[in-house]
Structure formats: C-alpha cells, structure tokens
C-alpha cells in the first residue's frame with residue numbers, strides 16, 4: 001500500500017486548493033499591467049501601509065535585535081519541528097482539544113467537512129485564514145452542501161464579489177471604495193439601496209450583514225498565527241474583532257494551521273507579537289489578539305479541533321536553503337515594498353501567497369516545475385529582505401529556485417556556450433576581443449541578436465569597457 005504520511009516530503013497535490021495559477025506569471029502580469037485602475041489602487045494602498053509601518057518601526061530602538069531574535073527562534077523551531085508538534089499535540093489534547101494531522105489539502109478538507117457534518121451544521125463562519133484559502137476549503141464545504149461565510153471585511157468583499165484575494169493582509173487591496181459599494185449593492189442581502197461609498201457606511205453595512213451570522217452559526221473555522229507548543233495555546237491576531245466573535249461565540253471551533261506556525265514558548269510569542277503588527281499594519285500592537293487553550297467548561301466553544309496541515313511543508317523543510325520560507329509570519333511587508341508586486345498586484349502570482357514570499361513559498365509547496373515562472377517574478381533588488389521582520393533572505397531563495405526551474409533549450413545552450421568560453425583563458429580573451437569589435441562596429445545599444453534578443457528586449461545591454469580588466473592588469 002502506498003500512502004503519504006505527514007512529515008514525508010511530498011508536494012501539495014494538484015487539482016485542489018489555490019497554489020497554482022492557470023497562466024505563467026509573465027502572461028498574467030502583462031494583463032494586470034494593462035489595468036490602470038488596479039495600479040492606482042495598489043500604488044496608493046502599498047504606499048500608505050509602507051509609510052505607516054516605517055513610522056512605528058522607527059519608534060523601536062532595538063528593532064534590529066528583535067528581527068535577529070525572530071530569525072533565531074524560527075531557525076530553532078524548524079530544526080526541531082517534529083518534537084515541537086508532538087509537544088503541541090500533547091498540550092492541546094490535555095486541555096480538552098482534539099488534534100488531527102492532515103498530510104495535504106485533500107485530507108484537511110475531508111477532516112473539516114466531516115467535523116462540520118458531525119456537529120450537524122450546514123453553515124460555518126470563517127475567520128480570515130490563509131491556510132484554508134490555500135487548501136480551497138470554501139469550495140470543498142460548498143460541494144458538501146455547507147455554506148462558508150467569511151467574516152473578515154476584506155474577505156467578505158472578495159467572497160461577495162466572487163473574486164480572489166490579492167494581498168496577504170488586505171485581500172481586497174485591488175478594490176477601491178466605489179467598487180466595494182457596487183459589490184455590496186449587488187451581492188449583499190438586504191443592503192440599503194442608498195448605501196454610500198464612505199468607509200464608515202460600508203463597514204456598518206458589513207456589520208449588519210454579519211451580526212445575524214455570528215449569533216446563529218454554531219461552527220467556526222479559523223486559521224492561527226501562532227501555537228505555543230509548551231501550553232497548547234493558539235493565537236489569532238486581527239484588526240476588526242470579527243475574528244474574536246468567531247472564536248468565542250460558536251459551540252464548535254475548528255482551527256486549520258500550517259505546521260510551521262508552532263513556536264516553542266510564550267517568551268518566543270512575545271517577540272513575534274512585537275514584530276508582526278509594526279511590520280504588517282503599521283500598528284504598535286494588534287487591536288485584537290485572541291488566545292485560547294483547549295476547552296474551558298461554560299466559556300467559549302465547548303468542542304475544539306486543531307487540524308495540523310502539511311501540504312508540501314515537509315518538502316520545504318527538507319531543503320536547507322528553501323526552508324527559510326517557513327519562517328514567514330505573513331506580515332506582508334515584503335509585498336508592500338516590492339516593485340513587481342506594486343505594479344502587477346497579487347492575482348498575477350496565481351497563488352494565495354503573492355508577492356516575494358509567494359514567489360518562494362508557492363513553488364516549493366507545489367514543486368518548482370508547477371510554478372516555474374514565480375522565482376523569476378522579481379528584480380532581485382533585495383527590498384523584501386530588508387523589510388522582512390524575521391530576516392528571510394528571499395533573494396537567495398529566488399536564485400536557488402531559479403536553478404531548479406526547468407530551462408529552455410536556448411537558455412541551456414547559451415549557458416553551455418558561456419561555460420565553454422569562460423572555462424579557458426584563451427577562449428575568454430577571444431570573446432572579449434569579439435565583444436569590443438562589435439562595440440567598435442557600432443552595435444552599441446542595439447541589444448543581442450535572436451534568439452538571445454528576448455533577454456535584451458527589456459534590459460539595457462551594458463557597453464563593453466574601453467579596456468578589459470586583463471588589459472588593465474597587463475599594463476601595470
């Protein structure tokens with residue numbers, strides 16, 4: 001019998017969830033670049049978050065040391081992930097919860113669907129969660145006749161608009177106020193036809209719509225930002241309070257969490273609760289930080305299930321360079337500083353994880369061949385590395401993954417020719433003379449001839465220097 005178990009380095013299965021796009025990044029990006037409204041929305045939103053974040057980070061004198069601490073804790077966690085997960089399971093079970101191990105998206109969707117059915121519910125309310133988007137839980141629940149209701153305002157906008165999230169933190173960042181008003185008028189039951197596009201009016205409309213859901217739905221599904229292995233405590237941070245309602249009001253709470261979200265102790269959590277709000281929303285602390293440990297009789301959900309999701313994470317962990325991607329705390333700072341993301345938006349990445357972190361995480365979860373264009377969705381400027389609160393060296397992972405991506409025959413031939421030339425001093429010197437001759441022949445600025453012209457179509461080909469290093473050296 002051939003079976004995959006959690007912890008085995010298998011990649012996320014195709015055909016389920018949202019890790020693979022339907023088009024390569026360059027094709028999808030070209031379409032997105034044609035949308036001037038999208039670029040305006042993104043430019044305004046990312047600049048606002050960037051400035052807010054920079055101001056509050058500037059208030060913390062030991063920010064560099066906090067980042068170092070975040071990186072060190074994550075490195076230690078990944079080095080002993082199996083041990084910490086078993087410790088977490090013991091603590092959650094001891095506190096009255098139940099832990100389920102899901103090897104992939106299919107298993108996780110089945111576990112959650114079965115739990116909702118066992119609770120006798122045909123509707124669930126959801127706290128914003130990247131993990132459940134990753135596995136396509138909403139589609140799986142809908143197929144099973146269970147209605148999922150997103151309660152995060154931005155997720156609700158995405159759901160009502162039959163849209164896809166385009167940012168980790170602000171899933172509807174590609175929508176402006178007028179577009180949101182139009183979606184509410186079209187898809188929100190019972191909405192006031194006189195609704196304006198004032199933010200307060202839009203939030204009030206969403207609040208009225210969600211209130212009935214909060215009070216009448218018996219099962220909630222959440223993600224988790226962190227889980228403390230020592231005590232079995234789960235943590236969700238959010239800005240609206242809708243998450244707090246979902247986490248406290250229902251009878252049954254099901255949390256789907258990627259296995260990398262575990263932290264060893266409360267002391268470690270303290271570091272991330274300082275890093276995350278400043279790097280993400282530009283706040284000094286998260287408006288709502290909800291924590292719960294198992295089940296407390298007479299207080300909150302009386303049935304708690306934790307689904308630990310692998311879905312390719314063990315494969316990422318097995319790569320000593322790529323595993324840094326599992327350190328991510330989903331703050332989205334790398335998206336907000338990325339010149340590529342700012343122009344294309346999130347949909348072009350084809351995955352629920354867009355931007356620089358998506359360019360290194362999605363290909364590793366799916367296997368690089370299934371997302372081969374994403375490691376190239378970067379100028380390698382390094383802004384993401386500078387912004388990341390846990391110091392993930394995204395540019396190095398991008399280069400590492402580019403080496404694993406399938407390469408065209410033209411590129412392979414060009415690289416083989418370059419290797420042949422550079423492998424011998426005489427051939428290399430001859431190539432330099434040829435380059436200089438072409439410069440003297442007036443080819444400067446015209447780019448490379450086909451089939452290499454694709455490379456220089458969008459790049460300036462540097463002029464060969466008047467004197468090579470070898471000539472300079474020989475002249476000394």
Ligand code: SF4
Nearest residue numbers: 328329331332334388
């Ligand atoms: S990679 Fe770093 S900056 Fe990007 S979302 Fe993750 S933690 Fe934030």
